[in-house]
Amino acid sequence: MKVGVLGLGYWGPNLVRNFLGNNNVSSVVGCDESESRRSFITNRFPGVGLCSDFNDMLKMDLDAIAIATPVATHFKFAKAALDSGKHIWVEKPFTSNSDQAKKLIELAKKKKLKIFVDHTFVYTGAVRKMKEIVEKNELGDIIYFDSVRVNLGLFQHDVNVMWDLAPHDISILNYLLPNKKVVAIAANGIANYYDHENVAHISVYFDNNCFAHFHVNWTSPVKIRRMILGGKEKMLVFDDMENIEKIKVYDSAVEMKTKESIHEALVQYRTGDMYSPKVVQTEALALGVEEFIASIIEDRKPLTSGLEGLQVIKILEAADESVKNKGKLIKIS
Amino acid sequence: MKVGVLGLGYWGPNLVRNFLGNNNVSSVVGCDESESRRSFITNRFPGVGLCSDFNDMLKMDLDAIAIATPVATHFKFAKAALDSGKHIWVEKPFTSNSDQAKKLIELAKKKKLKIFVDHTFVYTGAVRKMKEIVEKNELGDIIYFDSVRVNLGLFQHDVNVMWDLAPHDISILNYLLPNKKVVAIAANGIANYYDHENVAHISVYFDNNCFAHFHVNWTSPVKIRRMILGGKEKMLVFDDMENIEKIKVYDSAVEMKTKESIHEALVQYRTGDMYSPKVVQTEALALGVEEFIASIIEDRKPLTSGLEGLQVIKILEAADESVKNKGKLIKIS
């Protein structure tokens, strides 16, 4: 299989490296307007083909194209790639809005091509282990999902902090709890520097007794990557800044005794042991590449397809509308 | 000076111990209906007087009474104590609503008595050090204030998690940034077990380019007590779970270059050294007791008086209204 990578900036070289490392990929071609980015690749990966014009890449004999460019350009490049018969890999967030996402999904369906959206975290050992624990129902009913993703980050020019950071957490939420239906979104935040919010808090209401919250911030002096899943039986903490003990499962819970009188001790809590399962350390991107290639070979939907990309975009759109209206509740259909 | 302590449950014994330890206090009397709580005190502090009926305490020759009972009873006991001519110390939150708070403030003014609200954190070495740093303007303009206070906590029967935990953070915010005017509140959360929310997120809008957020949760498997002050020059993190390095000041900031083109690198960031100032370890409650006694002797307003208590209650009332309406924006007059 032959793969092209469009955009050799920050993330593109990682794609090049991982496509090179995949056994089903025989050659990789990179494309970027910038000569310095192209020579960066030449130095590190002497055998990789290069071009400076995307139209040249479209004419090459390639099976798939990976798009690692700014969000605003995803639709244009993705559409062109699909039109020229290539399977596509698109960096997150999938598109700038849900209309674009729907159009690409429609086009791929018509052309019988695959769309893979790079929700990388779904391919990490930690999130896989969380999925396993949730599926075994070890935590009991999930009552809340809390995520913090903050650091002193590079401002994106075309999107706010929600579009930059929250796709990771939303895609993890959707992967872990596919049966929880989101019904409404409220988002609050502030844009201290220019039009785009640099701090945001997204509250997510579900159709049952569950609640989620995403805190994203580009202007935090410390890097925090923490997720808490509160269950009725046990609770789980995923701290991605930990080198080893990334996941901890606490045998802690709140116990309702009775509802007879609000002045009685009707709510108690217990704490017990904690355990931290071993997490597979394979690079997520390598597993993502494997899944993309396998979905093409086996002609099946990849785990993170355009549909999963669209679900994330819908929540981001609602969050955008809410944050512009100071937390106004936005219903999700 | 002679002091009575009403309520010898969880916090009352700490008040007894700290009033005993104050040089201007000659005797301490405790009051609780429960015999086991009274004998708990007798064992540990053999010389402390005890009674079981608050009316008996009101008749004693006491200068001041400290009220450490459930919130719903604060107003009743505080009013009776003021009526009988005693200065009062009231645990946080001050009262169940702002009307009660205003009435007590009015009554104390008429009677020329002091009200001290126990916003303990204002008396910690860490918050004092933060105040010092903010006042020196070391951080530059504060653009956001973020606080997380979560753990597996005992549910209160008469209030939700916001009334239980957020008073700490709101009182710190008010103390650190007295000139920032709160204009509106939006709160989201969930009540998983009974009527009262166990998870809540409070967003605070100010009249200028600043934003605050409080995350409180009674159902977290891990205890987090972290506050971030984002400044235009430097940023500060206060982690109360750290034994030693509670405060860290980061020489990190976002730098606006130009607004010429949104596609240019108009926002950059820099990171530099971090320092962690030494923090005085004196017990906050001892300093609070000292301030209360001094305000009586010197006949002056204590640092955390009824007014400071009222400001906290106003925000909690607005948060309550908002959370019942899924984040509806509530204006603060």
Place this chain on the structure above:
Amino acid sequence: MKVGVLGLGYWGPNLVRNFLGNNNVSSVVGCDESESRRSFITNRFPGVGLCSDFNDMLKMDLDAIAIATPVATHFKFAKAALDSGKHIWVEKPFTSNSDQAKKLIELAKKKKLKIFVDHTFVYTGAVRKMKEIVEKNELGDIIYFDSVRVNLGLFQHDVNVMWDLAPHDISILNYLLPNKKVVAIAANGIANYYDHENVAHISVYFDNNCFAHFHVNWTSPVKIRRMILGGKEKMLVFDDMENIEKIKVYDSAVEMKTKESIHEALVQYRTGDMYSPKVVQTEALALGVEEFIASIIEDRKPLTSGLEGLQVIKILEAADESVKNKGKLIKIS
């Protein structure tokens, strides 16, 4: 039961508080030459009797006397207390040398009195949990015991850092591994400020395939309290600076495959899950007091008697001789 406490400096007030809190203790008397220390006690514990002369205390109607004075005076005061028919509680380290320890043990035996040596850590929830795990043989054969106890500590005038800090770790080692026989000691270190070492490393050789090491340091900028028990099946880490997860058990081990060829892969390792058991948080000193009182009432040897105190002193004596001779191996009989 009536108890006297000699020495009201740093640790004495904790003894007063915990004897007061014990249900079998009816009254507590404190003794210290310093008036300021006596009035410190009067303020905090108004009902406690006080005296300034130890001879007065000896004449009082007391069942037991706790000795919390500098090490060099332990023997003198302990002997006088036993001579006057009192059971004794002695702070660690028991005595200045093993001869003194043996004499006190002999005297107590003759007088049918109890000696309790305050190896406080043996009464902590964490060490109790470790004992439970070791006794269940969950770790397999213990191959090494590694302990670090360092901080910026107050220099003791009459002993070096080994006599001040290592008794904790040696008493834990003896409690956890009573069947491991120490055969030799080697200690290295340095005295940077005056005659007494402020940094020391004690290596302990056993009569089988096991090794222990204690690192103690009064001049470390950071406080570290960590112990590792390396087992052939699992490994345990006890970090006393952790607030909650003090003990972690790692399902990690080294696996010997074959000894055929030293150039083959004969040693492999595996890592698995980790768990952190819940640890009881009761104050160790309260449990120590309980054990002391119970040993008197039930007329039996307390868990940490003079014998356990003597074992610690023997290792400290050997370490002293070794460190003065730059690590010379000292045999233990």
Place this chain on the structure above:
Amino acid sequence: MKVGVLGLGYWGPNLVRNFLGNNNVSSVVGCDESESRRSFITNRFPGVGLCSDFNDMLKMDLDAIAIATPVATHFKFAKAALDSGKHIWVEKPFTSNSDQAKKLIELAKKKKLKIFVDHTFVYTGAVRKMKEIVEKNELGDIIYFDSVRVNLGLFQHDVNVMWDLAPHDISILNYLLPNKKVVAIAANGIANYYDHENVAHISVYFDNNCFAHFHVNWTSPVKIRRMILGGKEKMLVFDDMENIEKIKVYDSAVEMKTKESIHEALVQYRTGDMYSPKVVQTEALALGVEEFIASIIEDRKPLTSGLEGLQVIKILEAADESVKNKGKLIKIS
């Protein structure tokens, strides 16, 4: 410049990648007997030349050869490379004994070739920053150096844990404190699995009031990489497991007041603020490669030459002799 890399196992591919990334290197050739290791390289770095026989590599037109093979083979390969006129890069530890090291240094001198020993840590941002702080004399006189390097590591077949892990710490010590003269070594430890020690403690005596200790362990369930430099004015902690705040400088110290009486408060301590300087994050290996290439181009001694390699070997030899004799003091000439 053209460079060959011998040994494409664990570390070799990193050398290949970093030589490729250096601007003065035009081509890289790899050599390994194992076909799977060679095809690993082909996949990732399609343009790199490969051979399976070191004799073929010796005949190639190469300027330098990097040797990343087991320690026991270093001398043989290094000698052959020098004999054929190539500059050499040798992984740590330099050789199996000091005689071999001296012979290679002699040979390189005669042939006017460079020897670079890969003491990687000397090229990290953290150690560079430590050097800067020590050279400014910010810490005052260094009174002790304490290092812990433990984890569950792959056992080496031809060396014990000291030869595997301690070279890092010894090379850092030599780099930071070049004027401290080592006079004697004492080492204790245990070999639980086969002939080679898996746990070791190395004490280092200097010719003045300074002491160093290295703790290395292949059988620890947790990974610890910590170094403490105790100074008379300030103290520094380097924790390599920290992602960001790797270095912390504590304004803490012990203060001698007087020596009049050992029973007076002659030793006190003070604690103040802590700061954590920003550390450059450039990959150390890239900087090491740069220094090696620069030393060839500029015809000068590289920072970590054969001499620095020899100094490390001397300490390891002494430690080996000591550990075989249970801590016997071994003088260093």
